[in-house]
Amino acid sequence: ARYLEKTLPDLADIGLDIGLTKKGKPLFIECNGRDQRYAFGNVRMMEEWKATYANPMGYARYLLDKIDAQEKKDSTD
Known part of the structure; x- marks a missing residue:
């Protein structure tokens, strides 16, 4: 979010899709910039x-x- 904010100054709401491995490690799937x-x-x-x-x-x-x-x-x- 901090990285995106540098190039998208009006960024207000994002959705991060995160998956978890069987061991509980978070994995980034995608970022959605438009509220669904x-x-x-x-x-x-x-x-x-x-x-x-x-x-x-x-x-x-x-x-x-x-x-x-x-x-x-x-x-x-």
Whole structure:
């Protein structure tokens, strides 16, 4: 981010995609300079859109809980 700021002085919001090896070593995947959260607003998913801004880690928990609930539902069907 500091390096990019030197050449892009108006840089305000970036997204860094980071992967982890099995040993926990972080690996840089890519940097996104445009906020992708706007897509939720475009499809009128306003609660999800608000959650992505209010608390990114809380939103990650929300997504995991949805996956867990779906997996439980699938296992009982």
